[in-house]
Amino acid sequence: MCGRFTQHYTWQQIREFLSVTGAPQNLRARYNIAPTTLVDMIRHDAEGRRELVLVGA
Secondary structure, eight states: OOOOOEEEOHHHHHHHHOOOOOSSSOOOOOOEEOOOOEEEEEOOOOOEEEEEEEEEE
């Protein structure tokens, strides 16, 4: 099963560690994410701030 990964951080942990802007998100732990699954990702917005967005392959 190559390409699988986990996501287990809370919104508060992500916000404190990465200084993410935006509304709080209800993130849940996920331990077997397949390559084609929609996942949360941190990216820079147009002003250069970090934001959490949902992306897919």
